[in-house]
Amino acid sequence: MKMHSKCEGNHPDLRASFRRREFLQVGALGTLGLTLPDLLRLEAAIAMPEVESFKPVAKSIIHIYLPGGMAHQESWDPKPFASPDYRGPYSPIKSAIPGEYVGEKFVNIAKILNKMTVIRSMTHGEAAHERGTHNMFTGYRPSPAIKFPSYGSIISHELGSRNNLPPYVVVPNMVAPEQGTGYMS
Structure with a gap:
């Protein structure tokens, strides 16, 4: 049989690399609903090292949702070194955490910010x-x-x-x- 010019060359015989026993094992796994990606995922999970887990320390979560409320740069994420045009009408004020600022309308929150976590990385x-x-x-x-x-x-x-x-x-x-x-x- 004449091969296409792009297909000529020295190619491995794929039939020799896949033995009958392996074929039957993979076929049996398929009938059990375990596909090759599932099998590989299981093998990877077994090979993963155990990771140390940490006991959660938070007792409560207060999720403040203010639709139509203050912009982030005027409340929780002020830009203390940005120009007033960018940071908005409210100035940043220092909080109980050195180097952390909140908007000037959050005077009481600024005093207890060390007891809170502000998450600014969510998107x-x-x-x-x-x-x-x-x-x-x-x-x-x-x-x-x-x-x-x-x-x-x-x-x-x-x-x-x-x-x-x-x-x-x-x-x-x-x-x-x-x-x-x-x-x-």
């Missing part, structure tokens, strides 16, 4: 605020097929209440549907 990659809000409350992009529960609902379900207090509260009321129980209700 969602969505262009629309509504889609980004959904992603930040649920961890998922919006889907017409599934109504995802919020983080608060999942934590409430898993950990339950503490000291007869409700584990998850939205004040004054639910602003976004992403704050609810989703498919858990």
